[in-house]
Ligand SMILES: Nc1ncnc2c1ncn2[C@@H]1O[C@H](COP(=O)(O)OP(=O)(O)OP(=O)(O)O)[C@@H](O)[C@H]1O
């Protein structure tokens with residue numbers, strides 16, 4: 003990797019963090035993970051209880067990276083056409099005109115994705131995969147920067163349509179946003195006095211774009227140059243295969259997980275301004291890559307085992323290359 007590229011990348015990422023840090027207090031891991039998903043051209047699930055700044059994070063990232071932002075609230079009556087768009091007959095011109103849906107954007111926040119029925123979810127997932135949508139047989143391309151952040155609320159499962167395993171697999175990561183520390187929560191309370199709307203927060207703290215339109219694609223290209231030793235590729239394959247053998251796990255991760263480990267560990271290395279991957283990069287991204295791709299055995303769940311613990315067990319069981 004050319005040194006100047008790496009320096010440029012380091013600078014972009016540091017400045018992006020700086021801008022996002024103007025509005026988001028703490029949540030450093032979530033910010034890193036979101037940046038990795040963006041930089042690798044993938045999509046991410048975000049999980050966290052209400053009010054931990056999921057929406058604000060995506061908005062702030064969009065603003066800092068010079069990308070357009072849209073949000074769709076998924077509801078039980080949301081139809082595929084509500085997100086993709088419809089051809090509407092225009093009487094004056096005597097022809098059909100496409101009214102583009104909210105999916106025609108760059109960063110899309112799909113809020114509470116598990117509240118919409120399967121056909122609406124699949125319209126979104128298809129668009130994620132192909133970066134295009136089909137409306138009345140015409141195919142329309144989406145922006146190359148089209149990135150979906152889908153939220154799921156972990157506590158309300160009633161009246162929802164959990165994403166099928168095959169669809170969760172399409173997301174690079176599940177990013178968990180936890181409660182802030184006491185210190186952060188106090189800082190937050192003081193800072194947010196009298197101002198709560200995300201737009202207002204972004205304005206007040208003047209989040210500035212770090213990249214101009216089109217620049218994100220160039221930044222993404224730089225990641226391709228991060229090298230991975232063959233032993234580390236085997237290490238990733240071993241980790242994924244071990245999820246299929248571990249006793250606590252009923253369904254292990256599929257082959258997309260290996261690809262996800264590869265992509266994201268390279269981006270993780272680049273975030274640390276390194277042009278080669280280490281085992282620690284792999285370990286750092288493995289939970290976010292694997293936790294949403296495995297299903298625990300009912301017995302393990304009854305015993306109170308979490309997916310996080312199962313992934314930790316898998317990682318312990320795989321020999322780390324030297
Ligand atoms: N870590 C944080 N840094 C900065 N502001 C925060 C943080 N956590 C919460 N907030 C504040 O909480 C408000 C709510 O955040 P936001 O709407 O992004 O939450 P959310 O996770 O999307 O919630 P919901 O699940 O209800 O949609 C923000 O406007 C902000 O004022």
Ligand SMILES: [Mg+2]
Pocket residue numbers: 056057058113
């Ligand atoms: Mg929200």
